[in-house]
Amino acid sequence: MAILEIQGLTAGYGSGPDILTGVDLEVEEGKTYCIIGPNGAGKSTLLKVVAGLLEPRVGSVTFNGAEIGGKRPDIVLSNGVCFVPQDGSLFPEMTVRENLVMGAYLTRDRAAIAERLDEMMDLFPILGERSSQMAQTLSGGEQQQLLLARALMIRPTMMMIDEPSLGLAPQIASQIFEVIRSLSADLGMTLLLVEQNVRMGLAVSDWSFVLDLGTKRFEGPADTVLDDPRIRDLYLGKLARAVEGPR
Amino acid sequence: MNTVIQVLILGILLGGVYALMSSGLTILFGVMRVVNIAHAAVIILAAYFTFFIWQWTGLDPLLISLIAIPTFFLFGATLYVTLFPRLEGSPRFAEMTVLLTFGLAFVLEGLMAYFFTGIFRQTQPAYLTEAFRFGPFYVPAAQLYALLASLVLLIALWAFLNFTHTGYGIRATMQNRTAAQIVGVDVRRASLISFGVGIGLAGAAGALFSFVFPFFPARHWQWIAILLSLIVAGGLGSLKGAVIASVVLAIVSAYVSQYLGPVWAPMVFYAALFLILIVRPQGLYGKVRRI
Amino acid sequence: MTDGLKDLRSETDAEVVDTVAVEEALRRRRRVRNVGGLVILLAVLLLPLFRSIGAYNYVLQVGVSVFMWIALSSSWNILGGYTGYISLGHNVFYGVGAYFSALLLIHFGISPFLSAALAGVVALCLGLIAGLVTFRTHGPSFIISTIALLFIVLLWFDSWALTGGANGLSLPVPPFPREWFRMPFYYAMLGCAVFALFLGHRVQHSKFGLALRAIGADQVKAEVAGINTRLFKMLAFALSAFIPGVVGAIFAYSISYVRPTVFFLIAVGAQMVLMAIIGGRGTVAGPAIGAAFVILLNEMSLTYLGATELNLVFSGALLIVVLLFFPGGIVGSLRERGKLPAILDWD
Numbered sequence: 046m047a048i049l050e051i052q053g054l055t056a057g058y059g060s061g062p063d064i065l066t067g068v069d070l071e072v073e074e075g076k077t078y079c080i081i082g083p084n085g086a087g088k089s090t091l092l093k094v095v096a097g098l099l100e101p102r103v104g105s106v107t108f109n110g111a112e113i114g115g116k117r118p119d120i121v122l123s124n125g126v127c128f129v130p131q132d133g134s135l136f137p138e139m140t141v142r143e144n145l146v147m148g149a150y151l152t153r154d155r156a157a158i159a160e161r162l163d164e165m166m167d168l169f170p171i172l173g174e175r176s177s178q179m180a181q182t183l184s185g186g187e188q189q190q191l192l193l194a195r196a197l198m199i200r201p202t203m204m205m206i207d208e209p210s211l212g213l214a215p216q217i218a219s220q221i222f223e224v225i226r227s228l229s230a231d232l233g234m235t236l237l238l239v240e241q242n243v244r245m246g247l248a249v250s251d252w253s254f255v256l257d258l259g260t261k262r263f264e265g266p267a268d269t270v271l272d273d274p275r276i277r278d279l280y281l282g283k284l285a286r287a288v289e290g291p292r
Numbered sequence: 293m294n295t296v297i298q299v300l301i302l303g304i305l306l307g308g309v310y311a312l313m314s315s316g317l318t319i320l321f322g323v324m325r326v327v328n329i330a331h332a333a334v335i336i337l338a339a340y341f342t343f344f345i346w347q348w349t350g351l352d353p354l355l356i357s358l359i360a361i362p363t364f365f366l367f368g369a370t371l372y373v374t375l376f377p378r379l380e381g382s383p384r385f386a387e388m389t390v391l392l393t394f395g396l397a398f399v400l401e402g403l404m405a406y407f408f409t410g411i412f413r414q415t416q417p418a419y420l421t422e423a424f425r426f427g428p429f430y431v432p433a434a435q436l437y438a439l440l441a442s443l444v445l446l447i448a449l450w451a452f453l454n455f456t457h458t459g460y461g462i463r464a465t466m467q468n469r470t471a472a473q474i475v476g477v478d479v480r481r482a483s484l485i486s487f488g489v490g491i492g493l494a495g496a497a498g499a500l501f502s503f504v505f506p507f508f509p510a511r512h513w514q515w516i517a518i519l520l521s522l523i524v525a526g527g528l529g530s531l532k533g534a535v536i537a538s539v540v541l542a543i544v545s546a547y548v549s550q551y552l553g554p555v556w557a558p559m560v561f562y563a564a565l566f567l568i569l570i571v572r573p574q575g576l577y578g579k580v581r582r583i
Numbered sequence: 584m585t586d587g588l589k590d591l592r593s594e595t596d597a598e599v600v601d602t603v604a605v606e607e608a609l610r611r612r613r614r615v616r617n618v619g620g621l622v623i624l625l626a627v628l629l630l631p632l633f634r635s636i637g638a639y640n641y642v643l644q645v646g647v648s649v650f651m652w653i654a655l656s657s658s659w660n661i662l663g664g665y666t667g668y669i670s671l672g673h674n675v676f677y678g679v680g681a682y683f684s685a686l687l688l689i690h691f692g693i694s695p696f697l698s699a700a701l702a703g704v705v706a707l708c709l710g711l712i713a714g715l716v717t718f719r720t721h722g723p724s725f726i727i728s729t730i731a732l733l734f735i736v737l738l739w740f741d742s743w744a745l746t747g748g749a750n751g752l753s754l755p756v757p758p759f760p761r762e763w764f765r766m767p768f769y770y771a772m773l774g775c776a777v778f779a780l781f782l783g784h785r786v787q788h789s790k791f792g793l794a795l796r797a798i799g800a801d802q803v804k805a806e807v808a809g810i811n812t813r814l815f816k817m818l819a820f821a822l823s824a825f826i827p828g829v830v831g832a833i834f835a836y837s838i839s840y841v842r843p844t845v846f847f848l849i850a851v852g853a854q855m856v857l858m859a860i861i862g863g864r865g866t867v868a869g870p871a872i873g874a875a876f877v878i879l880l881n882e883m884s885l886t887y888l889g890a891t892e893l894n895l896v897f898s899g900a901l902l903i904v905v906l907l908f909f910p911g912g913i914v915g916s917l918r919e920r921g922k923l924p925a926i927l928d929w930d
Contacts, residue, residue, distance in 0.1 A: 118473040135468070139463075379907070390726050558734070
């Protein structure tokens with residue numbers, strides 16, 4: 046059952062060139078997807094458009110039947126789609142607890158918020174320990190956990206995470222991926238990941254989209270997509286073809 | 293010794309009003325990256341607003357401030373919607389707002405000068421000439437009421453930002469606009485309300501200004517230079533910084549006024565600005581932003 | 584195979600012909616521009632010799648004013664137009680130069696025509712010293728610090744005995760015969776304007792200008808690319824302070840007095856900024872056309888509206904409209920629409 050449908054999506058920043066040049070893809074509920082591709086392919090841009098941070102120039106984005114393309118981020122969120130961006134998006138001068146509470150900004154039900162807060166503290170024990178510390182004093186891995194927990198406060202239907210392992214030491218990164226894997230396994234969440242650490246990203250995913258030059262080149266099961274010969278062309282491009290000669 | 297304490301009292305009294313004036317200005321920057329060069333002109337416009345209502349109805353300026361706040365809130369919201377949407381997304385947004393509000397300041401000054409002329413005005417409620425005596429010290433009633441009103445408003449502002457849903461959203465937007473967006477804050481609405489609040493505070497400040505200082509249209513330049521120096525010293529966007537800088541520098545300028553002459557009092561603020569730039573360019577509580 | 588090559592060749596020929604045509608058009612345009620510029624220069628040089636034109640003194644007076652403002656706004660443009668560092672208190676250099684030269688005249692009898700260059704150097708030094716502090720910030724903080732600098736100097740000169748305080752100083756009247764009184768000022772200001780435009784042109788078409796524009800586009804990237812942004816910003820600031828100092832000295836002599844309200848009011852600095860923005864920031868001809876435009880507007884509004892307060896409203900509204908709807912100014916907007924006349928195209 047396709048929960049997210051993207052058709053012919055074209056987008057860019059300001060008055061600059063198109064970064065996304067026509068993306069078509071479908072995401073099924075409950076599965077984990079990993080978007081991979083060379084630098085500048087438009088992976089982050091794609092997530093930003095879906096999240097409502099960037100308006101599409103052409104094309105549509107439909108979630109659960111509702112058109113969310115071009116809608117404000119808070120509207121997109123109320124549809125059940127949340128986004129964890131790449132660059133620090135914590136509230137630096139708020140405590141861990143306040144950050145988490147902000148995650149549930151769209152909910153006014155105090156009891157529900159308190160309940161979810163407890164859930165998060167259980168899921169991420171370290172956050173419970175540091176709950177009254179300022180968010181900016183946390184370590185990299187702890188901050189990433191906080192970001193994930195904050196996103197979960199709203200009980201989203203689909204979560205989009207941009208580079209979860211960025212700047213993290215390998216062990217911490219694998220911890221984060223463990224958490225991501227359990228989000229899908231235990232909570233049945235639909236996940237859309239962008240990850241440069243391709244192996245780690247694919248290891249927790251069901252399916253993979255390969256992006257280049259603003260469009261989807263091909264897709265395939267996460268465990269076999271790396272064996273596809275087209276991958277080499279994509280990442281190594283002309284050099285590979287020059288070395289190997291025409292096929 | 294008595295003089296020293298007396299000057300301290302006067303400085304504190306003044307500091308409260310300065311804090312109110314600069315708080316609106318720093319919120320505008322903190323939430324929306326708008327540097328409002330026309331802020332003092334708006335304050336003086338509010339002073340005229342208060343003056344004419346006082347002249348026609350005899351209402352106390354402190355009461356008139358209650359009318360001024362919502363009026364100027366609406367004025368602020370209108371200004372925001374008219375002037376700033378076109379600039380949004382511009383890479384040099386903050387600087388563009390400086391130029392834009394610079395032009396606005398001239399428009400407001402010109403209109404006020406044309407309609408109200410350059411005569412010095414001042415509302416004169418009964419307590420203008422009263423003073424309370426505490427032993428050897430006197431506390432001018434007008435300044436005291438102004439300080440109390442400023443405190444009430446600043447506390448109300450603080451409560452708004454820390455205890456209301458909208459206030460939380462505004463604080464979040466001040467700290468990290470993108471993060472606020474992704475947790476569901478409607479940042480456009482938050483910006484609109486913040487702008488209204490900022491200008492509304494200027495409206496209240498103007499009502500107080502109307503009896504604390506004599507005013508005429510061109511006066512706003514002197515005040516905006518002071519207010520801008522205050523918010524830079526306190527850290528652009530930091531409410532705490534603006535209040536602390538206001539009180540501290542008001543006290544220092546009171547001493548300078550007493551011992552070096554009133555002419556030199558404004559110099560304190562400009563000198564403080566340059567000093568802060570040398571020692572701590574981001575201001576007391578400002579964020580160190582990547583260039 | 585041969586057919587294919589022939590197609591290829593004719594395609595290339597077409598391209599070559601196109602390129603040649605484009606280059607020829609450019610050269611023609613440049614010729615028109617240069618001739619036009621020369622004609623204007625000649626006309627302006629010879630104007631004072633035609634004593635028979637009505638309102639002779641008024642015309643020369645306007646000339647002095649226009650040239651002065653061209654010099655001022657072009658200088659502002661070197662910093663504000665290219666690096667994006669907006670100086671709203673730039674007239675502080677104008678005033679400092681004026682007072683310096685005035686004091687030399689009063690106390691040592693040195694003619695401002697001789698001391699003007701030195702006045703410019705003094706202004707330049709002030710620029711360097713101020714820059715050391717103000718460039719510790721960027722963006723809005725920088726702008727605010729330039730305003731604070733202006734107010735510091737205003738306050739100081741307003742209270743200093745040496746500078747005559749708020750009343751300022753009276754200068755001895757220049758020893759020129761009455762009929763030719765305005766001519767030296769006319770030519771001196773013209774010289775400054777031409778020099779300022781020349782400087783602007785050199786900056787625009789030099790590596791220095793390229794570095795400034797890189798800083799204006801993205802300072803971090805410029806720094807990373809190896810540009811010593813601190814040095815270049817300081818140089819731009821100093822350069823942009825020099826001519827205002829020179830021009831201030833000459834202007835003071837022409838009105839025979841210096842007073843804080845003439846030189847240090849923020850409205851004066853605002854005028855410089857307004858002209859550069861209306862004309863087109865970051866272009867060579869922009870500030871000049873902006874200066875002419877604003878002065879023309881001022882004269883017209885003085886004639887029709889009389890009252891000077893509405894003038895302020897007008898200037899402010901004009902700035903707002905240009906910022907919102909014509910951010911490139913006259914030159915920028917015309918260029919965008921492909922309608923820029925050759926005479927304005929010096930970039």
